[in-house]
Amino acid sequence: MWMIMKDNGARTRLWGPCLIFLHTVSSGSNFRLYSFSSLPSTKGSVKPSARSENGSEEERPRCTGRRTGYRARIRRERDFSLVVERVNSIIHLRASHGLTAFPPRFGVFASENDGPRHRSAYFKRRYVELDSDAEEEDTDAVEGLYSSQAVSYSDRASMSPPRKKRALGASHEESEADCDEEEAIVEDTQASSSSSALRRCTWHTCAAEGDDDFLVAHILSVHLPLKRGFHSGPAGVTCEWRDCRHTGTPESVWRHTKEVHKADAQQLATQLGGVGRNGTFRFPCQREACRLRALRAEPVDDQADGTERQIGTVQWTQFKRHCESVHWKAGSLARCALCGFVDRRESWKRRNHTTGCLSRFMALPAFRRGDATDESLLSYQNSSRWPADHLPASRFPFGAQESIHEPILTHTGLQVNPEVQCVWDCNPKGSVYMVWKMLEKCLKNLLGMRSL
DNA sequence: TCTGACTCGCCACTGCTTTT
DNA sequence: AAAAGCAGTGGCGAGTCAGA
Incomplete structure (x- = not known):
């Protein structure tokens, strides 16, 4: 409805x-x-x-x-x-x-400018599920958000298989979890991939049970409820087209890009033969990160329109997404509510980040003891970041602005x-x-x- | 009503990492 | 070393919307 x-x-x-x-x-x-x-x-x-x-x-x-x-x-x-x-x-x-x-789009980044959109995977899935009379939910399920009574709730008809344990969590586990806890992570992750797709909250005596998104919402609303505010995203991003230092919100900088730099992009496309049919044009992004990347790379293939695609080039119609996902790490992206991991919205379902992240978080000793605080969440977010000196060059979003690494935890009042x-x-x-x-x-x- | 700009989600591709 | 898995990224088509 x-x-x-x-x-x-x-x-x-x-x-x-x-x-x-x-x-x-x-x-x-x-x-x-x-x-x-x-x-x-x-x-x-x-x-x-x-x-x-x-x-x-x-x-x-x-x-x-x-x-x-x-x-x-x-x-x-x-x-x-x-x-x-x-x-x-x-x-x-x-x-x-x-x-x-x-x-709220629980489990992912939400802000005032990030309201639900019907095309998101979540809402599409919710629509299909809720429009079907095939399943009947546990009528006591919601109470699990509050109580420590054993309840269950499944918000998903199915669950994607868990990702393998990745290096992202390695440094965190070294400092926070012992071998038993690593086993617990694996078991927990494996359990979440079972047909039931349910697992229990590991908080002290809490017995709430549900799927991944349910547990993330449960943890943030029940166990760490007071100090966590909705992060409004990066305060500002910089244009960086050539040497442009225009700063502002992602939306305002995108408007600036359209007004000031679109003609430059079109001119580049014309010079390099990147003008295609239907008025589309492809051009080399003039931000330093993309220019350096293009210098290192060879042309990769031939396009249907006869032009040669090169690393660092992008179609204008995709340029906003390129800026948001490659350079700004802001805008229409999703963010993990636990660790702050940022990805394109459409990638969330495929990446299945939440399963592993939730396992690692619930394996924290402080969380299992039941005395975790918001500082635990902040510490988890800090430890989950990629250390810059450990990053593979090709994996690191080279040129991404610093805001990507800011924790999403904000200490705010009620x-x-x-x-x-x-x-x-x-x-x-x-x-x-x-x-x-x-x-x-x-x-x-x-x-x-x-x-x- | 038409049209162009824009958004969204799916998909393919590349290259790196991890597993076997 | 080969295979499999995964992250990062761009292309593309369908749908949406606002203005002419």
């Missing part, structure tokens, strides 16, 4: 497995449920892809004026106005943080820390993710539905 949220006057369009329309009614801190009739029409990027997994058209949850598809199904099954009235009477969300991602209260007979309070899962369960139970 669609969810639209207004926060301090700025509407954020979100999609999620919900039946509600949240609307700010008082200074961005209280949210109220509205019926679908209040929903504005949605089109464009908030709409799931028209393509289904098997290539056929499916019933899609769209907020149009017509009672079609999923919405019509809901209306047939329940009198939705009664549902809204009921939910309004028992839910009260209190937020002291700008909820720009609801549910006033900027995500904190949400959901009153549903039991009055829990906690992270956005946790309350979101509870709300999802409550709505399911209320509607008597197996899935939304």
Whole structure:
């Protein structure tokens, strides 16, 4: 279903497995449920892809004026106005943080400019799962976010096989874990690759159980809840086109690049025969890192358009992504909430970083003892960074700006820390993710539905 | 309604690392 | 040493959106 949220006057369009329309009614801190009739029409990027997994058209949850598809199904099954009235009477969300991602893309980097996008692998997968009635979840699962009772929750229909233990974790393990703990990491990682894809939190007496993303959210909301704020990303990046020293946010520097350097790029493409069909053009990136790389490399192949592709050249249509992923390490990238590892969003599913990272973190002696603090997380992030003198030259993102190595842990007060209260007979309070899962369960139970 | 710019996700390729 | 695995990166097509 669609969810639209207004926060301090700025509407954020979100999609999620919900039946509600949240609307700010008082200074961005209280949210109220509205019926679908209040929903504005949605089109464009908030709409799931028209393509289904098997290539056929499916019933899609769209907020149009017509009672079609999923919405019509809901209306047939329940009198939705009664549902809204009921939910309004028992839910009260209190937020002291700008909820720009609801549910948050837990496990990866999230910031104000990094809201959920329907094309992300996570939401695509969530849509498929939640639109299917094939599975029924454990109704007690969400409670595991709080309690130490043995509960289980699987947010994934399947889990990718774990990555092999990599050098990334080696230095960390040398300092933090003994041999037994290394075995525990391996066992834990292997366990996570089993068909159940579930494993337990290793925190002291905690018995919460779930998949990788669930456990990351659980750890950050339950065991290390207070001081961790949402990192807003690198404060600034530098253009570096030739000798340009223009600095700013990734978005502003990209605008600057388009305004000031695009003509230069086109001229380079023309000179080097990099102009292709349909107005596309490929040019050598003029940042020092790419120029040095090009000097060291030979042309690699011939392109369909007859031009020769060289190391360090890029098409203009891909240039923003190139800047963000190669030079700035900022923008539309995903970041691990535990170690700060940054990768392109579309690579997260394939790389399966979370499995190994979570294993290493939960193997920390302090974490297993149950006395880990935010300093433990900060220490873990520091130790997980690639030491510059140990980096293979080709692996290191040569030219990447320093912000990539900044820890994401910020010591902030409650006033900027995500904190949400959901009153549903039991009055829990906690992270956005946790309350979101509870709300999802409550709505399911209320509607008597197996899935939304 | 059309069009061009833009975003997103999938895929292929290269080269390095790890395993056998 | 060969094979397999993986990280880094760019190409490409489909979808989206805003402006003409």
